[in-house]
Amino acid sequence: MSTIKARALVLEEPGTQPVLAEVDVLDPGPGEVRIKIAASGVCGTDGHAIEGTHPLARWPIVLGHEGAGVVESVGEGVTGIGVGDHVVCALAVPCGTCRQCRRGLAEHCNSAARRQAMSGVMADGDSRLRYGGERAYPFFGVGTLAEYSTVRREQVIPIDPALPLDEFCLAGCGVITGYGAVMNVARVRPGDSVVVLGAGGVGANVIQAARAAGASTIVAVDAIPEKLELARTFGATHVVEASADVAKEIAAIEPDGADAVFEVVGKPELLTLCLSLTRVGGACVMVGIPPVGSKITFDAFTLTANRRLLGCRGGAVVPARDIERLVSLYRGGTLNLAGLIGRRIGLDDVFGALDALGKSTFARSVVVF
Structure with a gap:
């Protein structure tokens, strides 16, 4: 494994315009995976980060949090997932050890570990992104408006490779x-x-x-x-x-x-x-x-x-449980993902999608890499 250079949408500080720039996506550490992003939705919450009104954002930040892709490499100790697996990025990461998680109420986890993960910080206190040689952070711990992203194992949910990644990228936030x-x-x-x-x-x-x-x-x-x-x-x-x-x-x-x-x-x-x-x-x-x-x-x-x-914090979901339910609804014809996508665009066209947030006549723009 080696550090990968990737194009990404970077916001240097709130209230400024994001830029398309090259970032270094570091190797996955223990319990982490690196994903080649296939598609990412452009969500209104990205707009909140740009405005500086989202409490989890750190700067500089790689935007995007509705993503799906293919596992490129895995870190030490990773189980249940391997290189080549298709995955959906998940936002809510229950810690598994706090009082709420032990009581079977993982959807109400509010531990420091959960907040740390969603702010883009790994278990060792570092991030796996560098921008201009300095540390950068993936939005919600995933930063999917980028060609690659290194995330915690808990934040990727494997799905059947027969399912369309450009549709299932939306499952990680808006749909769920x-x-x-x-x-x-x-x-x-x-x-x-x-x-x-x-x-x-x-x-x-x-x-x-x-x-x-x-x-x-x-x-x-x-x-x-x-x-x-x-x-x-x-x-x-x-x-x-x-x-x-x-x-x-x-x-x-x-x-x-x-x-x-x-x-x-x-x-x-x-x-x-x-x-x-x-x-x-x-x-x-x-x-x-x-x-x-x-x-x-x-x-x-x-x-x-x-x-x-x-x-309603993110739908009070447990990703591993609820994304599986979404897959069942999709296969049963009850969940319409294709109808949510108004435009499929390249990363170079993301600025138009950001400008259209809250004003467009359709549900979502999807960046397809």
Whole structure:
């Protein structure tokens, strides 16, 4: 093995423009693997890192966190995976040893080891990236907007090589977050009614997961008409333009409120509306990532009617478990990944994809290497 030079999208510091540059991807250490990235989604969370509003980002950083590829080399002690295996990059890495993990609640792991992994630091306290001879960090520990990445073994989930990597790269973040919000957090049941504010990359997956869970009514709300049409293809039974009187429109569909309401935009002020759309005993789930330090204002009496206001950290998933479930849904024809991809682009075209975040008429741009 030897250090590999790779092109990557690097952000030197928040608030600046990222650049395409050459980085050194070091050999995998014990318990690590190096991946040749095949494809990476361009996600709104990358935009948060560029703005400097994501708490896990360190600088300089290699952006990208929705990736899939092929294992190029493995470090000492790695088991269950080998060179040539196809893998999906995973973000949430339960430590396996904290109190929550020992209780079987790995999705709630919040250990220092987990936070260290997701900030791009290996077990020895170093990273496996160098930029201009200095240490750099992979976003969420994976840094997938690069030709190669060295990551912890726990952050790669092997999949059948017959599955398309350009589609399954999205499983690592947008798809699994939407799926987990429905299945793990809100626990939508057959016959439930669902409202989704924000029908973009994650919202589309909330919609198709709600359909897979058996929801009878699924209302999509968005400001972009084309995304509402896309929402119908993923299972929305009703659509509402954000410029309308959303509360009035949804009351005409579900007079008593919805069983589960999902805020997938990341605007705290929308949570007040979401709570008002939630039925007595229903669940209001904050899926979008709000700016750090932002506040929520609502009438606390709203919660006395057994309404639940729930957070949703990445869909509360355990990657090894939930990606396997996504594969089963995909093979059964229930999970539509191809429909999420609006554009397949090269790495040189990534700046246009970043500029389109939050404004595009489709769910995702995918960089194909």
